[in-house]
Every structure is written in structure tokens, then in C-alpha cells.
Amino acid sequence: MIRLNIDGMTCGSCAMHVKEALEKVPGVxxxxxxxxxxxAQLAADPGTPLDxxxxxxxxxxxxxxxxDAPPVEKQAGLLDKALGWLGGKDKSDGTENGLHIAVIGSGGAAMAAALKAVERGARVTLIERGTLGGTCVNVGCVPSKIMIRAAHIAHVRRESPFDAGLSAMPPTVLRDRLLAQQQARVDELRHAKYEGILDGNPAITVLHGSARFQDGHTLVVSLNEGGERTVTFDRCLIATGASPAIPxxxxxxxTPYWTSTEALASxxxxKRLAVIGSSVVAVELAQxxxxxxxxxxILARRTLLFREDPAxxxxxxxxxxxxxxxxxxxxxxxxxxxxxREFVLTTGHGEVRADRxxxxxxxxxxxxxxxxxxxxVKLNERGAIVVDDHMRTSNPHIFAAGDCTDQPQFVYVAAAAGTRAAINMTGGEAALDLTAMPAVVFTDPQVATVGYSEAEAHHDGIETDSRVLTLDNVPRALANFDTRGFIKLVMEVGSGRLIGVQAVAPEAGELIQTAALAIRNRMTVQALADQLFPYLTMVEGLKLAAQTFxxxxxxxSCCAG
Structure with a gap:
């Protein structure tokens, strides 16, 4: 009886393939x-070559x-013979041994998946048709938040609640210099978090080109430099992101209209900007x-952020x-x-004219x-890849994560999904729970939400009670002389559990994770009201809102417990 130790199998199907391969070797x-x-344990004829x-x-x-033997080095001649016995091709494309995972894309989901897969012993071929790093670092989250912050500084120099004692000094805005500063930070982060990491990881091969499926285990990559490359994989992650939708x-x-990409790069x-849209990107860039x-x-087909609580x-x-x-x-x-050089938009309420x-x-x-x-691989009616909570598609060997799927389009959701996809592609079982997913809109005041709105809860048959705390009841807001907005808590009737929070407030994004943790840990509103919160912080508003029940x-009193 011969015994082999085998590394890299991730499921029962792997074991079946190994069994079939071994039984094709002459003498087994x-x-x-x-x-x-x-x-693997084998019954073999005497003289069967062990290598x-x-x-x-x-x-x-x-x-x-x-x-009980030292590792056997791969020999080209024997490998060729083995591949001949199997009647197939070398899945590893002539590179190192191990499970081979192809990743299409290089953004948040793709990078998280690639790094986790390598950590778990896989080899990765990462395919990117454009700039490494995807949307977030290059043309999305990072440049937009830099621009938004610069705009905030310009605003408070021009106008603030303390103008009576601090003279306003309207700034001179040098957009070209702001853009240079913005792009320098984007380049720095892309190199540190994407290019540098990929260059330093020998288990990840990067191909620059566009991928398409030839079958359920093969990709054809049209290389940017010319020619094609065939990539055969054991598992594949699709993480190709999304692009601006044009109505x-x-x-x-x-017309030479802008999407967010052109707007951020201008x-x-x-002098005059018209914005068609009413969701996150529209309101952030408009302000x-x-x-x-x-x-x-702003031309809003309904109202601003109409999918959220109307307030x-x-x-x-x-x-x-x-x-x-x-x-x-x-x-x-x-x-x-x-x-x-002028846009003219015809609407039911007259014309809107703008330079951009x-x-x-x-x-x-x-x-x-x-x-x-x-x-x-199945798509939904929007063209998004349908995945389960393990990021599996309708093909068991192909997974998907990020904005190309039917999951919420947030980079932190994409990264979490990519990590879990990698675990599952390498034999693990990891699910992504989105029941307490926080979301932030970086306007001023910010908008932050987590869990159920009242309408969503009622749609799911949950009876609710809710309270709205205006910010003139929050000491931090009063001290800032800025009481715009509110904090709303949604409670499940019967259990008293907190199931949703909606906030419009300066720095609302900094308080929403506390609400997410409370919901994740199934806290009641009363338990939240009983917690210690530091005085003169915006997050103290959660405690005060809970007390209003x-x-x-x-x-x-101002800091009553």
C-alpha cells in the first residue's frame, strides 16, 4: 500500500479528480x-514509479x-507523461503548484479576494483591463472625498456660525492646484495599496487586458499590449465593478456631458452646473x-435620496x-x-441653462x-450578477463580488464580499451578513443610515415604534451652533429591539457605526439609553434619542444619565 500526502484539495470534488488521475497512472x-x-492510499503493482x-x-x-519521505520535485518529463495519461492540459499554465484562482478586476473586492486566497495557499492570476485599483481609489471614493473636504474648507472660510467673532475670508479657489493635490494622494494610495502589494507578491500574476469566458473553466484575455492569453482556472472571481449609467x-x-469621472478630473x-440625478453621487458632487x-x-426625478426615509x-x-x-x-x-458652449435642458417647468x-x-x-x-453565470434584469450570501454564482466554480453583483454598491461591502469569496473558493464556508450594513452620504450635513427604515420594516411585516430627535436637543450641536438635522430610531414593538437608525447631522457618519453595533448585538432601545456616552459628542445623540422613548x-439636565 502506497500513501501520499496531498495539499491543496478544497472539496470532495477535488478528491474525486485526484482519484481518477492516480488510477490512470500505469500500475495503479x-x-x-x-x-x-x-x-491518498493506493494499491499498485510492484515497480510502479513513485515519482x-x-x-x-x-x-x-x-x-x-x-x-514519511522528502518532497518529490516536479520533473518536466514525468509531468508531461502524467498530463498525457490524464488526457488534459496543465491547469497551472506551467507555473507553481496549488489551487489556481483567476480574479477579473483589481478594485476593492478583487484585491481583498486575491490577498486572502494567497494567504490560504492558492495561486492567483489577476486580470485588469485599465488602471490598477478600480473605481474607489482612482475615480470614486478617494478623489471625491478629497474634493468634498476641500469644498467644506472653502465654505467655512466663506461662512460659518461664528462669523460675528471670526471675520469671514472668502477664499480664492485655484482648482488646478486642488486637483494636483487630489491626484497626488490618489497616486500615492494606489501605489501603496495596490501596485506595490501586487508587485511584491510572487503568488499573484497580473495580466493587463480584457477577459472573457471561453467556458466554465477558461478565460481568454485580450492583452493591452497585443495578442491573447488563455487562462485556465480552478475557481474564478468576477469583480469587474460598475460604470456610470447614462439615461x-x-x-x-x-453633448459633452460629464459623468463623475470627468467632473472629479476637471x-x-x-460658472453654472446642472446635475441630473438625486442619489449619492449627485448630491455629494453638487454640493x-x-x-x-x-x-x-439639481434636477431630481422625484426628491433627493428618495429611496430613504422621506425626512x-x-x-x-x-x-x-x-x-x-x-x-x-x-x-x-x-x-x-x-x-x-452652453447646455439647454428642456423640462416640464421650463428651460435650465448651464455651462456643464x-x-x-x-x-x-x-x-x-x-x-x-x-x-x-446568470444575471438579473439590471445586468448584475446574481450571487448568494457566499458570493456563489449559478456556476459552482465561479464567484462574484462588488459592484458587478446584485449586492449594495459600497467598497467596504465589496471588500468584505471579496474576502469571503476567497475563503469559500479555497474550501471554507463564510457568509456575508448585510442586515446591519451602515451607509454614509458625505454631504453637509451628512446622511447616515443602518438597518430598517419604518417603511422597510412595515414591508417585512414588522410592527414598529419610532422617535425623532432634532439636533437642537444635542449638546454637541448646540455648542457648534449648527442644529441642522435629526436622529431617528426605529424600534421593534414587543421586543423593544433597536432595528434601524437614520441620521442627518454634521459628522453623522461618525455615529452610525455605534448604531450598527447596537443593532448587530440585538440591543433594546432601553439598553442603548442606559449606556455611558461621552458628553459633548455627536454620538451622544443616540443615547438621547433612545431616552425619548x-x-x-x-x-x-444637559448631561443627565
């Missing part, structure tokens, strides 16, 4: 392979050594441009209008024209060119 009568124990057995396993991309409006395609500020000096008009849109609209931003609710452009037009109507998954039907906080 039978083989028993155990995935959980990581070994041929290890070569057969290596040919499948696993590692094999004889029990169908007569005349729009004949080294000049338009940033307004604070840097543009006259901004959120109302509070944000009031704040925008107070800053001079023109918010046109229930307004759509039926036609767009461009002449004489920003289209910010959501993002569409990048799935069209992947040839997914060949691989048996049982008492009138206006009748409490």
Missing part, C-alpha cells in the same frame, strides 16, 4: 483519496509527497461644486437651498441640447463583455 490498481485528511504518482497529482495543480434623453449623447470650475463657487441646479430628503433639500443650490424636485429633462452638465443617475454593472452565458429629554 485502485486509489482511495480523502479530502478532509489530505491523503509518476506525485506527478499525476501535480498535473492537477495540487502538491503531493510520499508519506436615455433625446440629444444627450450628442481642472476648472463651471462640492457649489461650495467651490459654481451655481448649481432625509426634506432635511437635505432644506440645507441645500439654504446654501443657494437650486433643487428642482419632480423634474426631468425631456431634451438636452448643446450649442455655443453632470449625469449622476446611478451605476451599471460591468458585465456586458464577459461572455457570461458561455460560463453559465420613555421621557421628555427637554426636561433633563
Amino acid at each position: 490498481r485502485s486509489a482511495v483519496v480523502s479530502y478532509p485528511q489530505g491523503w 509518476a504518482l506525485t506527478a499525476a497529482v501535480v498535473g492537477l495543480g495540487y502538491r503531493a509527497t510520499l508519506a 436615455v434623453i433625446p440629444g444627450l449623447n450628442d 481642472d476648472t470650475l463651471p 462640492a461644486f457649489a461650495r467651490l463657487g459654481s451655481r448649481v441646479t 432625509i430628503g426634506e432635511a437635505l433639500t432644506a440645507a441645500f437651498r439654504a446654501e443657494g443650490i437650486d433643487v428642482l424636485e419632480h423634474t426631468q429633462a425631456s431634451k438636452v441640447a448643446y450649442a455655443g 452638465l453632470l449625469i449622476a443617475t446611478g451605476r451599471a454593472p460591468n458585465t456586458r463583455d464577459l461572455n457570461l452565458e458561455t460560463a453559465g 420613555a421621557k421628555d429629554v427637554k426636561q433633563l
Whole structure:
């Protein structure tokens, strides 16, 4: 009886393939392979070459050594023979042994998956058609938050609640210099968190090109430098992200409109900016441009942030209008024209004229060119890849994560999904629980939410009670002389559990994670009210909002427990 130790098997199917490979080696009568124990026992004729057995396993991309013997080095001749016996090709494409995972994309989901897969012993081929790093670091989260912060500084220099004692000093905005500063930080982060890490990891091979599926285990990569490369994989992660979705409006395609990508990269500020859209990207960039000096008009098909609790849109609209931003609710452009360097938008309420037009109507998954039907990967009606909570697609060997899927489009969701996908592709079982997912809109005041809104809870048949605390009841807001906004808590009737929080407040993003932890740990509203919160912090508003379920906080001393 011959025994082999085998590394790299991740499931019972792997063990079956190893068994079949070993039984094709001349002289092997039978083989028993155990995935959980990581070994194979063989009944073989005397004189069966032992190195041929290890070569057969290596040919499948696993590692094999004889029990109680030093590792057997791979020999090209024996490997070729083994591949001939198997009647197949070398899955590892002639590189190192081990489970081979292909990752399409290089953003948050892709990088998290690649690094976790390598950590768990896999080899990774990462395929990127454009700039390494994906949307967030290059054209999304990082540059937008830098621009938003610069706009905030410009705003408070021009106007603040303390102008009576601190003279306002309207700034001179040098957009080209701000852009250079912004791009330098983007380049720095991309190199530190993406390019440098990939360059220093020998287990990750990077291909620059566009991938498409040839079948359920093979990709064809059209290389940017010319030519094609075939990549055969054991598992694959699709993490191709999303791109700006462009609405169908007569005349729009004949104009030089902006998406968020062009807006963030512009080294000049338009005197007049029209924004079509009402969700996160639209409101964040609209306020940033307004604070840097543009006259901004927003065309909202419904209301601002209409998918959220209605009070959120109302509070944000009031704040925008107070800053001079023109918010046109229930307004759509039926036609767009461009002449004489001017955009003319025709609406049911008259014309809107602007020097630049920003289209910010959501993002569409990048799935069209992947040839997914060949691989048996299903899409939903939006073209997003359908995944379960383990990031599995309809093909058991192919996983997906990030904005190309039907999961929420946030980079931290993408990264968490990528990590869990890698664990599952390498034999683990990791699920992604989104029941307490915090979300932040980086306007001023910020919008932050987690858990159920009242409408969502009622849709799911949950009876609720709720309270709204205006910020004139929060000592930190009073000390800041800025009481715009509110904190709303949603409670499940019966259990008393906190199930949702919505906040509109300066730095609301800094308080929402505390709410997420409370919901995750199934805290009651009363338990939240009984916690110690530091005085004169915005997060103390959660405690005060929880106290309103049982008492009138206006009748409490300023730091009553």
C-alpha cells in the first residue's frame, strides 16, 4: 500500500479528480483519496514509479509527497507523461503548484479576494483591463472625498456660525492646484495599496487586458499590449465593478456631458452646473461644486435620496437651498441640447441653462463583455450578477463580488464580499451578513443610515415604534451652533429591539457605526439609553434619542444619565 500526502484539495470534488488521475497512472490498481485528511492510499503493482504518482497529482495543480519521505520535485518529463495519461492540459499554465484562482478586476473586492486566497495557499492570476485599483481609489471614493473636504474648507472660510467673532475670508479657489493635490494622494494610495502589494507578491500574476469566458473553466484575455492569453482556472472571481449609467434623453449623447469621472478630473470650475440625478453621487458632487463657487441646479426625478426615509430628503433639500443650490424636485429633462458652449435642458417647468452638465443617475454593472452565458453565470434584469450570501454564482466554480453583483454598491461591502469569496473558493464556508450594513452620504450635513427604515420594516411585516430627535436637543450641536438635522430610531414593538437608525447631522457618519453595533448585538432601545456616552459628542445623540422613548429629554439636565 502506497500513501501520499496531498495539499491543496478544497472539496470532495477535488478528491474525486485526484482519484481518477492516480488510477490512470500505469500500475495503479485502485486509489482511495480523502479530502478532509489530505491523503491518498493506493494499491499498485510492484515497480510502479513513485515519482509518476506525485506527478499525476501535480498535473492537477495540487502538491503531493510520499508519506514519511522528502518532497518529490516536479520533473518536466514525468509531468508531461502524467498530463498525457490524464488526457488534459496543465491547469497551472506551467507555473507553481496549488489551487489556481483567476480574479477579473483589481478594485476593492478583487484585491481583498486575491490577498486572502494567497494567504490560504492558492495561486492567483489577476486580470485588469485599465488602471490598477478600480473605481474607489482612482475615480470614486478617494478623489471625491478629497474634493468634498476641500469644498467644506472653502465654505467655512466663506461662512460659518461664528462669523460675528471670526471675520469671514472668502477664499480664492485655484482648482488646478486642488486637483494636483487630489491626484497626488490618489497616486500615492494606489501605489501603496495596490501596485506595490501586487508587485511584491510572487503568488499573484497580473495580466493587463480584457477577459472573457471561453467556458466554465477558461478565460481568454485580450492583452493591452497585443495578442491573447488563455487562462485556465480552478475557481474564478468576477469583480469587474460598475460604470456610470447614462439615461436615455433625446440629444444627450450628442453633448459633452460629464459623468463623475470627468467632473472629479476637471481642472476648472463651471460658472453654472446642472446635475441630473438625486442619489449619492449627485448630491455629494453638487454640493462640492457649489461650495467651490459654481451655481448649481439639481434636477431630481422625484426628491433627493428618495429611496430613504422621506425626512432625509426634506432635511437635505432644506440645507441645500439654504446654501443657494437650486433643487428642482419632480423634474426631468425631456431634451438636452448643446450649442455655443452652453447646455439647454428642456423640462416640464421650463428651460435650465448651464455651462456643464453632470449625469449622476446611478451605476451599471460591468458585465456586458464577459461572455457570461458561455460560463453559465446568470444575471438579473439590471445586468448584475446574481450571487448568494457566499458570493456563489449559478456556476459552482465561479464567484462574484462588488459592484458587478446584485449586492449594495459600497467598497467596504465589496471588500468584505471579496474576502469571503476567497475563503469559500479555497474550501471554507463564510457568509456575508448585510442586515446591519451602515451607509454614509458625505454631504453637509451628512446622511447616515443602518438597518430598517419604518417603511422597510412595515414591508417585512414588522410592527414598529419610532422617535425623532432634532439636533437642537444635542449638546454637541448646540455648542457648534449648527442644529441642522435629526436622529431617528426605529424600534421593534414587543421586543423593544433597536432595528434601524437614520441620521442627518454634521459628522453623522461618525455615529452610525455605534448604531450598527447596537443593532448587530440585538440591543433594546432601553439598553442603548442606559449606556455611558461621552458628553459633548455627536454620538451622544443616540443615547438621547433612545431616552425619548420613555421621557421628555427637554426636561433633563444637559448631561443627565
